Every structure is written in structure tokens, then in C-alpha cells.
Amino acid sequence: MAAEREPPPLGDGKPTDFEDLEDGEDLFTSTVSTLESSPSSPEPASLPAEDISANSNGPKPTEVGLDDDREDLFAEATEEVSLDSPEREPILSSEPSPAVTPVTPTTLIAPRIESKSMSAPVIFDRSREEIEEEANGDIFDIEIGVSDPEKVGDGMNAYMAYRVTTKTSLSMFSKSEFSVKRRFSDFLGLHSKLASKYLHVGYIVPPAPEKSIVGMTKVKVGKEDSSSTEFVEKRRAALERYLQRTVKHPTLLQDPDLRQFLESSELPRAVNTQALSGAGILRMVNKAADAVNKMTIKMNESDAWFEEKQQQFENLDQQLRKLHASVEALVCHRKELSANTAAFAKSAAMLGNSEDHTALSRALSQLAEVEEKIDQLHQEQAFADFYMFSELLSDYIRLIAAVKGVFDHRMKCWQKWEDAQITLLKKREAEAKMMVANKPDKIQQAKNEIREEIEEWEAKVQQGERDFEQISKTIRKEVGRFEKERVKDFKTVIIKYLESLVQTQQQVSHFCL
Amino acid sequence: METHAEAGKEGKPSCASVDLQGDSSLQVEISDAVSERDKVKFTVQTKTEFSVVRQHEEFIWLHDAYVENEEYAGLIIPPAPPRPDFEASREKLQKLGEGDSSVTREEFAKMKQELEAEYLAIFKKTVAMHEVFLQRLAAHPTLRRDHNFFVFLEYGQDLSVRGKNRKELLGGFLRNIVKSADEALITGMSGLKEVDDFFEHERTFLLEYHTRIRDACLRADRVMRAHKCLADDYIPISAALSSLGTQEVNQLRTSFLKLAELFERLRKLEGRVASDQDLKLSDMLRYYMRDSQAAKDLLYRRLRALADYENANKALDKARTRNREVRPAESHQQLCCQRFERLSDSAKQELMDFKSRRVSSFRKNLIELAELELKHAKASTLILRNTLVALKGEP
Numbered sequence: 022m023a024a025e026r027e028p029p030p031l032g033d034g035k036p037t038d039f040e041d042l043e044d045g046e047d048l049f050t051s052t053v054s055t056l057e058s059s060p061s062s063p064e065p066a067s068l069p070a071e072d073i074s075a076n077s078n079g080p081k082p083t084e085v086g087l088d089d090d091r092e093d094l095f096a097e098a099t100e101e102v103s104l105d106s107p108e109r110e111p112i113l114s115s116e117p118s119p120a121v122t123p124v125t126p127t128t129l130i131a132p133r134i135e136s137k138s139m140s141a142p143v144i145f146d147r148s149r150e151e152i153e154e155e156a157n158g159d160i161f162d163i164e165i166g167v168s169d170p171e172k173v174g175d176g177m178n179a180y181m182a183y184r185v186t187t188k189t190s191l192s193m194f195s196k197s198e199f200s201v202k203r204r205f206s207d208f209l210g211l212h213s214k215l216a217s218k219y220l221h222v223g224y225i226v227p228p229a230p231e232k233s234i235v236g237m238t239k240v241k242v243g244k245e246d247s248s249s250t251e252f253v254e255k256r257r258a259a260l261e262r263y264l265q266r267t268v269k270h271p272t273l274l275q276d277p278d279l280r281q282f283l284e285s286s287e288l289p290r291a292v293n294t295q296a297l298s299g300a301g302i303l304r305m306v307n308k309a310a311d312a313v314n315k316m317t318i319k320m321n322e323s324d325a326w327f328e329e330k331q332q333q334f335e336n337l338d339q340q341l342r343k344l345h346a347s348v349e350a351l352v353c354h355r356k357e358l359s360a361n362t363a364a365f366a367k368s369a370a371m372l373g374n375s376e377d378h379t380a381l382s383r384a385l386s387q388l389a390e391v392e393e394k395i396d397q398l399h400q401e402q403a404f405a406d407f408y409m410f411s412e413l414l415s416d417y418i419r420l421i422a423a424v425k426g427v428f429d430h431r432m433k434c435w436q437k438w439e440d441a442q443i444t445l446l447k448k449r450e451a452e453a454k455m456m457v458a459n460k461p462d463k464i465q466q467a468k469n470e471i472r473e474e475i476e477e478w479e480a481k482v483q484q485g486e487r488d489f490e491q492i493s494k495t496i497r498k499e500v501g502r503f504e505k506e507r508v509k510d511f512k513t514v515i516i517k518y519l520e521s522l523v524q525t526q527q528q529v530s531h532f533c534l
Numbered sequence: 535m536e537t538h539a540e541a542g543k544e545g546k547p548s549c550a551s552v553d554l555q556g557d558s559s560l561q562v563e564i565s566d567a568v569s570e571r572d573k574v575k576f577t578v579q580t581k582t583e584f585s586v587v588r589q590h591e592e593f594i595w596l597h598d599a600y601v602e603n604e605e606y607a608g609l610i611i612p613p614a615p616p617r618p619d620f621e622a623s624r625e626k627l628q629k630l631g632e633g634d635s636s637v638t639r640e641e642f643a644k645m646k647q648e649l650e651a652e653y654l655a656i657f658k659k660t661v662a663m664h665e666v667f668l669q670r671l672a673a674h675p676t677l678r679r680d681h682n683f684f685v686f687l688e689y690g691q692d693l694s695v696r697g698k699n700r701k702e703l704l705g706g707f708l709r710n711i712v713k714s715a716d717e718a719l720i721t722g723m724s725g726l727k728e729v730d731d732f733f734e735h736e737r738t739f740l741l742e743y744h745t746r747i748r749d750a751c752l753r754a755d756r757v758m759r760a761h762k763c764l765a766d767d768y769i770p771i772s773a774a775l776s777s778l779g780t781q782e783v784n785q786l787r788t789s790f791l792k793l794a795e796l797f798e799r800l801r802k803l804e805g806r807v808a809s810d811q812d813l814k815l816s817d818m819l820r821y822y823m824r825d826s827q828a829a830k831d832l833l834y835r836r837l838r839a840l841a842d843y844e845n846a847n848k849a850l851d852k853a854r855t856r857n858r859e860v861r862p863a864e865s866h867q868q869l870c871c872q873r874f875e876r877l878s879d880s881a882k883q884e885l886m887d888f889k890s891r892r893v894s895s896f897r898k899n900l901i902e903l904a905e906l907e908l909k910h911a912k913a914s915t916l917i918l919r920n921t922l923v924a925l926k927g928e929p
Contacts, residue, residue, distance in 0.1 A: 336781055344774035351767040358760035365753040372750050375742045378893050384900055511789070522800075522918050527911070 163189035163268050167261040170253050180204045183257060187283050201286055208260055211282045215273060227266040228419040230259035262416060330500055331428055338421045345414040352411060366392035398525050410518050431492045438485030445478040562668040567661045574618045576664055584688045590618060593664055599682045607835045608880030610888060612670040613824035615663040623653045641773045717834050736885055737833055744826045751819035758816055761808035768801035789925055796921045803914045814903035822892055829888050836881050839874040846870040
């Protein structure tokens with residue numbers, strides 16, 4: 022099996038690595054064989070083995086119980102579990118390493134929905150990614166751009182179509198550069214699919230940009246004023262950031278839905294993302310129910326780490342909100358300043374005109390010109406303020422909400438586990454009672470029944486426990502990754518923002534000369 | 535609230551440069567000013583050791599005395615200083631005092647500091663304006679010899695001039711309306727031709743100039759205020775960033791703290807830019823707006839004199855034809871003619887002075903403004919660069 026592998030199309034410099042690491046080879050072999058041997062695989066039997074193995078890859082060499090887990094996973098057909106991905110070192114340097122490094126997808130995905138048929142050989146190649154020791158930088162060589170918003174259709178059925186361009190050298194995509202047209206509800210559909218698959222297992226799925234009925238209606242109606250173009254631009258930038266964040270997540274990158282979103286030219290319309298649909302109402306009801314549940318669940322937090330983190334996120338959330346509000350005020354005032362400067366420039370020009378002393382008149386008209394340029398500058402600065410700083414903050418506020426959601430899921434998981442334990446206890450008691458009572462005829466049957474139930478519940482308890490552990494582990498890792506991402510993000514944005522300020526000031530000095 | 539401001543020698547007005555040519559024996563300055571509950575008391579001092587305490591209303595009284603004096607009809611009367619207005623500032627301080635629970639202590643202290651600085655700035659400005667008024671009067675060869683001026687400068691006691699009550703204010707309004715109606719009538723009057731090109735030109739120029747400068751002044755004010763708002767915005771941002779920074783335990787900590795510091799400094803710079811704009815640009819525009827209004831008044835008076843002269847001519851002609859009361863008509867006509875001539879001459883002089891004054895003042899202020907803006911831009915570029923280097927340098 023191992024011999025069949027051909028070197029990955031990207032891995033110009035890396036084939037030697039696999040030879041160095043025997044572990045990797047062994048694991049691969051064992052992986053493939055395990056998968057092939059698992060009888061109760063949830064995958065439809067029609068899928069070739071390659072497809073299944075394609076979803077797996079270098080598991081951590083250090084994880085011993087890996088194979089066992091996977092057996093159980095397949096036994097538990099309805100649950101979807103993902104393995105831990107190896108710890109990744111943070112990317113601290115901002116220069117991207119050349120696109121040679123293959124990506125290390127590290128999770129086993131057993132999608133609930135039947136997986137779309139993927140091009141088998143390509144997927145199989147992907148499985149020989151780097152092993153953990155090699156992962157010195159998880160630079161995903163994939164660039165996503167969202168551009169060219171155009172209005173399609175008219176009237177109330179109109180919508181904006183955005184072009185999503187992907188440039189990548191990852192082998193899992195069939196081409197290295199491709200683009201598709203998507204509309205906003207497609208993005209929402211993608212998010213809801215990803216969320217339903219991953220959120221309850223503990224992955225932090227980046228939230229999609231929000232719907233805005235007012236904004237969209239204005240665009241639909243066809244008002245060609247600056248506020249609607251601004252709205253479209255804002256939305257486009259938000260969609261771009263959303264996609265970029267999503268593909269940065271190593272697990273989500275593997276997801277077939279995401280790939281389909283990026284690649285296929287036609288996408289089934291995601292109707293249940295509409296605000297006023299049945300699914301929308303269902304979502305709202307669910308949300309309300311969740312909120313109530315949250316209040317009633319009293320969890321014994323055995324792990325101080327979680328408590329601390331939750332507190333931390335609460336604080337962070339509050340402060341980000343405050344900062345966000347102040348930055349919005351700043352943006353607003355800067356826009357005002359630019360408008361006022363423009364008005365002043367005009368009146369200064371007029372004053373210059375009426376002044377009959379020639380030198381002064383010239384000076385005044387120069388002043389007017391300078392002021393006008395400054396006004397432009399201020400406007401640009403306002404945009405920069407907004408797009409870089411303020412949007413980042415609001416993105417993070419929403420991300421933190423997602424993180425909190427993940428924590429809540431963990432609580433629910435714990436709750437389930439608790440419930441399973443309690444039920445098991447009850448069943449055991451019932452069994453014990455039955456032992457004591459002596460009803461010969463019913464005993465055997467009842468005993469068997471009880472026995473079965475007890476077994477079932479024991480299994481459930483075990484499963485619940487494992488789930489809980491799993492989710493805790495996942496959350497830990499995710500939070501760690503989230504933090505690193507956050508640090509990186511903030512830093513880059515701050516640096517960009519400051520640079521823009523520097524630029525502005527330089528221009529001002531240039532003009533005043 | 536009591537504040538003292540040492541106007542003194544540094545109280546030289548920054549808004550209008552006044553060339554104190556001529557007899558330097560009369561030098562007036564406001565050496566001290568006290569702001570009490572709702573009035574400001576200025577201590578006016580002359581070089582010849584007269585020192586009195588005057589209030590704003592007394593300045594206004596002096597100004598009106600000049601305006602109503604027929605002798606000075608041919609001169610541009612320096613515009614009266616505006617009323618000291620601390621209302622806006624006081625309101626803001628009060629609102630701040632009422633307390634906003636979401637504001638942290640440092641933020642509160644900073645905002646209070648800002649408001650106090652603003653209050654002080656307004657105070658200094660009003661002192662300067664009053665001083666400029668007096669100094670212009672002192673510099674003018676004719677105006678300085680006015681008796682009322684001496685009274686103002688020397689009379690130790692309170693001049694017991696009360697502020698205009700409502701009736702007088704209303705009277706003032708009506709007089710203005712009458713004046714503008716009159717002006718319209720005169721110009722529309724057929725047969726009244728402007729004999730002098732110079733004045734014709736000046737008239738059109740002044741009218742246009744006045745409206746435009748008023749416009750520019752308003753807008754400059756708005757720019758200044760928006761800039762100030764912007765600078766104030768940095769306060770909560772800086773505070774939020776520093777609290778974020780203290781919370782963080784990782785590398786973001788230092789970044790945030792540095793950023794908070796940066797914004798603090800930027801704020802001060804922006805505030806200074808705003809106040810420079812205020813002083814150099816807005817104040818100057820405002821002063822010349824009022825000055826051009828005074829010039830317009832002068833022209834109006836001259837026009838009025840011209841109209842009178844024409845009327846007297848017509849009356850004389852009529853009297854001559856009727857051969858009755860020729861003498862009084864003649865003398866009246868003589869008077870009118872003389873008055874008109876006199877006004878025209880002095881008006882010409884005054885208007886030329888006005889122009890040169892204006893040009894030099896604009897030039898000085900605009901140059902200073904550009905230099906200051908440049909300085910501030912350089913300073914902020916510098917601190918931004920430093921912070922950038924520091925941020926990039928960290929892992």
C-alpha cells in the first residue's frame with residue numbers, strides 16, 4: 022500500500038520527509054487497513070477505500086489509542102467525531118514560506134451527509150501530508166478573494182452575486198486557480214452546514230456576516246447612491262474576511278462542503294437561510310430554548326482551565342464592545358471632519374476670488390486647494406479606520422460569541438453524560454430490585470431486558486464520557502488556536518492601521534509645504 | 535468659578551496684528567482679568583499708570599459712544615469685542631460632572647482636563663479681543679483723542695453703565711433694519727451716482743467680501759469643532775485599549791498598552807491642531823468679518839452723506855427757482871457738501887488702511903498656521919513611526 026503512493030504534486034521538496042519518518046508510513050498502513058477492516062463503517066459501501074483513507078492522514082504518532090478510537094467511532098454511526106490535530110506552532114513571522122509546504126490536514130471526517138464524490142486520485146494524494154514534526158508552519162497556501170459584486174435580476178428578487186476567486190496550490194483542489202459566483206445566501210448556507218457539523222463537537226466555526234434587510238432592500242430597489250455602494254463594499258469585505266478565516270482553520274479546510282462551495286459552479290440554493298422561512302423560525306425557537314437551558318444547567322466544573330477561559334472571554338467580549346463603540350464614534354467624526362473641511366475649502370476659494378490683493382488672493386486659493394486635499398485624506402483615513410479597525414473588532418465580537426457557543430455545547434455534552442449516568446444508575450437499581458424479588462417466570466425475560474438496557478446505558482455513559490473528554494480536548498486546542506490567530510490578526514491589523522495613519526500625516530506635511 | 539488670567543505682555547492678540555504706529559505714549563493693555571459668576575472684570579492699565587477695572591458692558595458703551603459721534607462718521611470704528619461666552623463650556627462641564635457610570639476614572643480626569651483647558655482658552659481669547667479693541671483705539675490718531683476714551687481709561691469709579699435692557703436691544707435691532715432699508719433706498723434712488731470709482735469698487739468688493747468671509751468663518755468654526763470632537767474621541771479609545779492591555783497575558787499586552795499610549799499622544803496633537811486652526815484661522819476670519827462690517831458701515835454713512843448732499847442741492851435749486859429761503863438752503867448745502875467731502879477723504883484713507891491691515895494680518899496668520907500644521911504633522915508621524923517600530927520589533 023505504501024509503495025503505491027506517488028509523491029504529492031506539490032511536494033517538490035518534501036518526498037524525502039516521508040522516508041525519514043517510518044512512523045508515518047506505518048501509521049498510514051495501519052490506518053488504511055483499519056478502515057478497510059471496519060465492518061460497520063457508516064460510509065456507503067460504494068465508496069472506494071481510497072476515499073475513506075483520503076479523509077484520514079497523519080495522525081499524531083504519539084497518540085496510542087488512535088486505532089481503538091477509530092474503531093469505536095465507526096461503531097457509533099450517528100456521532101461525528103474528529104481527532105485532535107497535532108499542535109501547531111504559531112505563525113509569527115509574516116513572510117509566507119514558499120508554496121511548497123503541503124498542508125497537513127489532520128482530522129478524520131465522517132460527514133453525516135453523504136460525502137460528495139471527490140476525485141479519488143487527488144484526494145488520495147492529499148493523504149500523505151506532513152507528519153507533525155514537519156509542521157513548522159501551517160501556512161495554508163490558499164488565497165481567497167471576493168470581488169466584483171454585481172446585481173443580478175431586478176425588483177425584489179434581485180440579489181448581488183460576488184465572484185469568489187481561489188488561488189491555491191493545495192492538491193485537494195482540482196485546479197490551482199478558479200472562481201465561481203456566489204450570492205450572500207450561499208455563504209450563509211455554507212456557514213450553517215459547517216456549524217451543524219462542527220460546532221457541537223467543539224470547533225470554533227467562524228460566523229458569517231450578518232443579514233441586513235434594510236441594506237439589501239435598498240440595493241434591490243436599485244438606489245445608486247453612495248450608501249448602497251458602501252453597503253455592498255462593506256459586505257464584500259466582510260465575506261472575504263469570513264472565507265479567509267474559514268480556510269485558515271485546518272479542519273474546516275478539509276470539509277467537502279467548503280470545497281464544493283469554492284469549486285463547483287452551481288450550488289443548490291440554500292433556502293433555509295432566509296429570515297422569514299420555516300427554518301428561520303425553527304432556528305429562533307431553538308435559540309430561545311437553548312438560552313433557557315443554559316440557565317438551568319448547573320455544571321460541576323472540574324477543570325479550572327475552562328472556568329478561567331470563560332471568564333476571560335467574557336471580559337474580552339465586554340471590552341471589545343466598548344472599544345468598538347468608541348471606534349465607531351471616531352469613524353463618524355472623521356467623516357464629519359472631512360465634510361466640513363470640504364465646505365471650508367469651497368468658501369476659502371470663494372474668498373480668494375473676491376480678494377483683490379493678488380498675492381493674498383493666490384494664497385487663499387492655495388489654502389483652499391490644500392484644504393480640499395486634506396479633506397480627501399480625511400475621508401480615506403475614515404475608511405481605513407472603519408475597514409481595518411472597526412470591522413476587525415466586530416468580527417472578533419462575533420467570533421467570541423461563537424466561542425461562547427462552543428463552551429455551551431460542552432455544557433450540553435456534559436449534561437447528556439450526566440443524564441446517561443443517572444439513567445444507568447436507575448436501571449441498575451431496577452435490576453437489583455428485580456434480583457431481590459422472586460418472580461420465577463418473568464425473571465429470566467425481565468432480567469435479560471434489564472441486562473440489555475444496562476449494557477446499552479453503560480455504553481452510552483461511556484460514550485458520553487468520551488464525548489465530553491473529546492469536546493473538552495477539542496475546545497482546549499481550538500481556544501489555543503483561536504488565541505494565536507487573534508494575536509496575529511490584531512497585530513497585523515494594528516500595524517496596517519498605524520501605517521495608514523503615518524501615511525496620512527506624511528501627506529499632510531507634504532501638502533503644507 | 536474664579537479664574538485669573540495674566541494677560542499682560544503675552545496677551546498680545548494672536549488673532550489680528552495691529553500695527554501700533556504713531557504715538558506710543560498711549561499704550562493700553564489688559565493686565566489682569568477675573569471671571570466671576572456671570573461677568574468678567576478686566577483690569578485696564580495704561581502706561582501712564584492709570585489702572586481701572588472695567589466690565590464688558592463698559593466696553594460696549596465706549597464703542598457705541600464712538601459710533602454715535604458724528605465726528606467719527608468718516609472713520610472705521612473698531613468693532614466691539616464679543617460678549618464673553620462661557621455658556622457652552624459650563625454646560626459641558628456640568629454634564630461631565632453629572633457623571634457617566636461607564637466612564638472610568640482616568641477617562642473622567644482626562645475629559646475634565648480637556649474641558650478646563652477649553653474654558654481657559656475661551657477666557658484668554660476674550661481677554662485678547664477686548665485688548666485689541668482698546669489698542670486699536672489707542673493707535674488711531676483721531677479716535678484716541680476722544681473724551682469718552684479718557685473717561686474710560688481714567689475714571690476710577692464704576693462707569694455705572696448697565697447692559698442694554700430689552701427695549702434698547704429692540705431699538706438697536708430696529709435701527710439696523712432701518713439702516714439697511716435706507717441703504718437699499720439710497721442705492722436704488724435714481725440719480726444718485728457714485729462719483730468716485732474708488733468708492734464704487736470698494737463698495738462692491740466689501741459687500742461680496744463680507745458675505746464670503748462670514749461664510750468662511752462659519753465653516754472654519756465647524757471644521758475646528760469637528761477636529762476637536764475627533765481629538766476627544768481618542769480618550770475612550772485609549773482607555774479601552776489600556777484596559778484590554780492590562781487584561782491580556784500574551785504578546786498582545788504590550789501592543790495594546792503601547793497603542794493606548796500612542797492614542798493618548800495623538801489626541802494631544804490633534805487637539806493642538808484644532809486649537810491652532812481655531813486661533814489662526816477662525817479667529818482671524820471672525821475679526822475681519824466684523825471689521826469689514828464696520829467698513830461697510832462707514833461706506834453707508836458716506837453714502838448717506840452723499841444723499842443728503844444731493845438732497846440739499848435739489849433743495850437749493852428749488853429755493854433758487856422760488857427765490858425763497860435761499861440763504862438757509864445754501865448754507866445747508868454747503869454744510870452737506872463739506873461733510874461729504876470730509877467723509878470721502880477720511881473714508882478713502884481708512885479703507886486703504888483696512889486693506890493693508892487685512893493683507894498683513896492674513897499673511898502672518900496663514901503662514902503661522904501652515905508652519906504649525908507642518909510641525910504637528912511631523913511630530914505625529916514621528917510618534918507613529920516609533921510605535922510601529924516598537925510593535926514590529928516584538929516577536
